[in-house]
Amino acid sequence: MIHGVINVYKEKGFTSHDVVAKLRGITRQKKIGHTGTLDPDAEGVLPVCMGKATRLCDMLTDKDKTYEAVLLLGTETDTQDTSGVILAGKDTSHLTEETVRRAVLSFTGEYEQTPPMYSAVKVNGRKLYELAREGKVVERSARKVRIHEIRILAVDLPRVRMEIHCSKGTYIRTLCHDIGQSLGCGGCMEQLFRTRAGRFEIAESLRLSEIEKKRDDGTLMEAVVPVDEMFPDYRKIVADEKQEPLAYNGNTFPHRVSQETGGGLADGEKVRVYDREGNFIAVYEYRSAEDNFRVKKMFFDRNSK
Template sequence: MFHGVINIYKEPGFTSHDVVAKLRGILRQKKIGHTGTLDPAAEGVLPVCLGKGTKLCDLLTDKRKTYQAVLLLGTETDTQDMTGTILSEKPTEQLTEPAVRGAAESFVGPYMQVPPMYSALKVNGKKLYELARAGKEVERAARPVEIYDLQIDAVELPRVTMTVTCSKGTYIRTLCHDIGEKLGCGGCMEKLIRTRVDRFTIGDSLRLSEVEALAKAGQIEDRIVPVDGMFEDCPAYVSESEVLDKLLQNGNPFPKGLGPRDGCLVQIGSSLAEHQVSADGNSEMVLPDSGIIRVYDSANQFIGLYAYQPEKKQWKPRKIFLGGE
């Protein structure tokens, strides 16, 4: 069984669930999960978690994402993209490039976004798209999202190509709709490509056909990021005690005396922990901003992420990655 994360290029026409189903057949394993849906018409980066890596799904869903989108001004649809029914069409000849740029860039920063009816969000236990298909529209509460960066790549009215980096939960087609509304002509999303999810970029992504070829050649493991590889910024500690091994393998916290002494770590692989020398001559690790370390047993098996609790003088698990076979 494979464990880790593989960067898939989701092609248009496939749902995220389709990708997972096809990978289960190609890799011949059931334990696979995606890290956040892409609409069937959209394409691009879709990190997929394998084996023990499925415990990473919720962590990756929270990461910031980058998209390249084509906004079609003057056209409104019920789905806010070109897969839906056109509700209205308005002229765009009166628009100027500075006005378009200003309207789009005004959304940079936090903003309250009303999710579209055609989405998988639930209201009173019903998915919104199910209600929409039944001809029903319900009130949706606006949700806080954030546009970290928005760059206008081209303005060829009525089309605007832009690159957007945003927080989780952001609907780019709703952003397109909102920009069109601000300009007074309406708008919808004509095309969407996800170019980045955290460390995963479109240039490193694999189409399903490429995954299949690599799997047949026995070379697919080279393209899978191992579970602990997702936390390279966190310093690593390796157990040197059988007593500690037993605690780790049971997913238990462990007292300070059995673990890193005053934060002193053992370096393994390519991990680079920063150290400083304390007054008594001991080497002390300077924890990263997250205050989290990677912990391994004495056989170099990755156990999980731990954080120190000074009030209890113990290291407590934040996320355990044992199991998942």
């Protein structure tokens, strides 16, 4: 079984679930999960976790992301993108480039964003898109998101091409809608392209056809990022003879100063724990008050070696 993360280029027309299903066929293994949904009309970076790396899914979903998007002003739809039903169309001839630029950039920073009805957010145990397909609109609580940076790449009214670096949970469709509302003419998303998700960049992503070719060539593992390499900033701790069985069982184990590299450990510092043969086991956290390590996320047991 493959254990690690593959940087997949999700092509237009595929759902994120389609990508997972196709990868199951290519790799002939079932344990696969994606790290954040991309709409069928969107394309770009989609990290996919395989084997024991599926335990990383929630951690990778939390990472910042970067997108290129095209905002279409003057059009409002029920899905907040051009795939939906048009609800309103307004004139944009009065808009100036300066006014639009100012409105777009005003969304930089933290703001309250209400999730769209066509989204996977759950309300009372049901996904919003399920309710939307039934013609229902329910009240949604706004959530704080952060737009770290917006770069305006081109303005050709009524369209604006922009690059957005944002926090987890940000809906670019809703950002486009909200910008349109602030200008009084409405707006929706016309195109979406994810260029980065956490450490994964578009330049290193592979289409499904390329992954399949690597499988046939016997070079598939070249495309897999091992689980422990997802924590490059965590120090490496090699368990000794007494610590090793405790670590493999996810138990707390005592600190050994001789194992440290780069100085003393800070309280709450996370480390990568390996066995004496160099096999990665888990991420642990150092607790200074008890002078020991406590497990944060288990990845491998002895049967996984």
